[in-house]
Every structure is written in structure tokens, then in C-alpha cells.
Amino acid sequence: MSDVGQLLRTWRDERRLSQLDLSGRAGVSARHLSFVETGRSRPTREMILRLAEQLDVPLRSRNELLLAGGFAPAYSESDLGGPPLAEILTGLRQVLAGHGPNPAVLVDRHWTMIDANPAVTRFTEDCAPELLEPPVNVLRLALHPDGLAPRTGNLAEWRTHLLHRLDRQIAATADPVLRDLRAELGGYPGGEIAGGPLGVVIPFRYAGLSFFTMTSVLGTPRDVTLAELAIEAFLPADAATAAALGG
Template sequence: MSDVGQLLREWRTTRRLSQLELSARAGVSARHLSFVETGRSRPTREMILRLAARLDVPLRGQNELLLAGGYAPAWGESALDGPRLAAVLSSLRDVQAGHEPYPALLVDRHWTMIDANAAVAPLTEGCAAWLLEPPVNVLRLSLHPEGMAPRIRNLAEWRTHVLHRLDDQAAHTADPRLRELHAELAGYPGGETGERPAGLVVPLRYDDLSFFSITSVLGTPLDVTLDELAIESFLPADATTAAALARQSQR
């Protein structure tokens, strides 16, 4: 089995598709797809990208498939502090600033905090200094017993939400570092709940504040780095929280 064929088969298995289902989606014969997966047929660059698109493979994974097939990557990967991304990152920071007095932060694919607006700092007061030293992993910061966890009033519910979400992300991206992070966080105290939360969204009840979160990603990224960035925004879940955050921003 060729490297690219094996990788394609792994992605297809991860997406829980049969060869027949994927071949129908991609407009190729199941026989040809079988030959590709077993290495009997070398796929073209266009075929790899077509199959990757139907498998919803992230840009980083698409590049890995192309390299395994003997082709150059299709997508660039720019440095976060380089000039190519400066304009986009500036706009993303404007979005974060515009979200104040509510918290918002920019994270990468491993939940490393790239940036945060001024409303985030008050929430991390009292956390262990080592958790706040760059690179800060926001999930570790939130669930670690020396971090924000002692102040989360619905910790078991919030942990369940975070761990399920991280598990889904690890499955979608096939990123082993996310699996490692999941195993680490699952080992922290705090419990989990199998019960369905009441209400409309899973809340984060932090001290006397209550939030719900929104994840925003770029709609048309053509760069691996940008494809893996997200803004995590927190909005007040009640009028009391909104008023408290407004007062805090005026201090």
C-alpha cells in the first residue's frame, strides 16, 4: 500500500465512509479508489485534492497527502509574526477589541492563546503563574485545579462539554497532539456528567458570571496557519453578567 493510499484510507475510515460512498461523492469508480488505496494506482495531484475535499480534510492534512503522493504542497503555511499575515491578524485583533467588554481570545489548532482582549485578564487572576507563561494553553488553564477550575461553578458540566468538543476536534483533524491534550485534561479532577444540560446552550458559570461561547473561523482561508486559527468569544448569558462586565470595563 502506498503512503498516500494508506493516508487516504485512514481519512476515509475516520469519516466512516465506505469506498463506494466516497467514490460516489468524488465521481470516481470504486475500483479505481480501491487501486489508489492499495497502491496499485498512483493518484494524480488533482485526484488527491478531489478526494481530500470530499473527505473534508483540513489544509494541513491535504498538504500531507500531496507530499505522500510525491507532489508539492498546495497550501502555504505562513509564520504568525511574519508580514504575510499582518493585515489579517490586525483585523482579528480589531474583532477582539470590538467584543469588549466581553472576553474574546485568538487560539491556534492546539488551543494555544495567540492573543486576547482586555476582558480576559480579570478572569485569570489568581491562576498559577506557570499556567499563564507563554505559550498558554487555554484549555489547560481553564480546567487545571491551579487554574480557573476552582472558580467554575458548573465544573463537571463544563468539563464534559470541553472534553467532548476536544474529542471531536481530534477526530476531525487526526492530530495526535490533541489526543494527548485530551488525555491530560481528562485526568484532572472535576468530574463529568452524562446528563443533557438544561437550557439553550452549555453555560460557563464563573464566579457570579454566566457566559455562553461562540467560535469564529475564517470562511475562505488559503493558508494553513489561518485555517487553524479561531476566535473564542464569550457573551453574557444573563443581564447580571452584562452589567458586571460593563462596570468592570469602566474601572
């Protein structure tokens, strides 16, 4: 089985699709797809990208598929501090600032905090200093016993939500760093709950305040780095929280 064929097979298995399912979606014969996966047929660049699109493969992994097939990457991967992303990052920081007085953070694919608005200090002021030394991992900060966990009023519920969200991200990306993070976070105390959530959203109850969260991503990224950025925004879930934040 060729390297690219093996990778395509792995992604197809991750998505729980048969060869017949994927071939129908991609508009190729199941026989040809089988030949690609076993290395009997070398896929073209266009075929790799078509299959990756149908498999909803992240941009980073699409580049890996292309390299395994002997082709150049299709998507750039820019440095966050470099000129190509400067204007986009300026815009994202404007979003963070405009979200005040409500907290908001900018994170990468591994939940590393890239930036945050001043309101986030409401969450971090009582955390252990070592958890706030860059690079800060937002999920570790949220669930660590020396982080936000002791002041989280619904820790088991919030912890369950975050771990399930991380599980879905791992399923979507197959990222080994996230798997290691999941194993670490799973060892922290705090419990988990079974069954569906109550109410219309799962709140984040912290130090007597209540928030709901919203995740924002770029709509049409063509750069791997940009595709992996997200803004996590916290908004008041009740009038008392809005008043406390000065909103």
C-alpha cells in the first residue's frame, strides 16, 4: 500500500465510510479507489484533493496527503508573526478588543492562547503563575486544580463539555498532540456527568458569574495557520453577570 493510499485509507476509516460511500461522493469508481488505497494506482494531485475534500480533511493534513503523493503542498503555512498574516491578525485583535467588557481569547489548534482581551484577567487573577507562563494552554488552564477549576461552580458539567468537545476535535483532526492533551486533562479531578445538558446552553459558572460561549473561525481560509485559529468569546448568560461586567 502506498504512503498516500495508506493515509487516505486511514482518513476514510476515521470518517467511517466504505470505499463505495467515498467513491460515490467523489465521483470515482470503487475499483479505482481500491487501487489508489493499495498502491496499484498513483492518484493525481486533483484526485487527492477531491478525496480530501469529501473526507473533510483539515488543510494541514491535505498538505501531508499531497506530499505523500509526491506533490507540492496546496496550502501555505505562514508564521503568525510574519507579514502575510499581519492584517488578518490585526483584524482578529480588533474583534477581541471590541468584545470587551466581555472576555475573549484567540487560540490555535492545540488551544494555545495567542492573544486575549483585558477582560480575561477576571478569569486568570487567581490561577497559579506557572499556568500563565507562555505558552498558555486554555483547556489546561480551565480544568487544572490550580487553574479555573476551583472557582467553577458547575465543574463536572463544564469539564464534561470541554472533554467532549476535545474528543470531537481529535476525531476530526487525528492530532496526536490533542490526544496527549486529552489524556492529561482526563486525569484531573472534577468528575463528568452523563446524559444531556439542561437548559438551552451549557453555562460556564465562574466565581458567581454565568457565561455562555461562542466560537468564531475564519470563513474562507487558504492558509493552514489561519484555518486553525479560533476566537472563544464569553458572553453574559444572565442580567447579574452583565451588570458585573459593566455591559
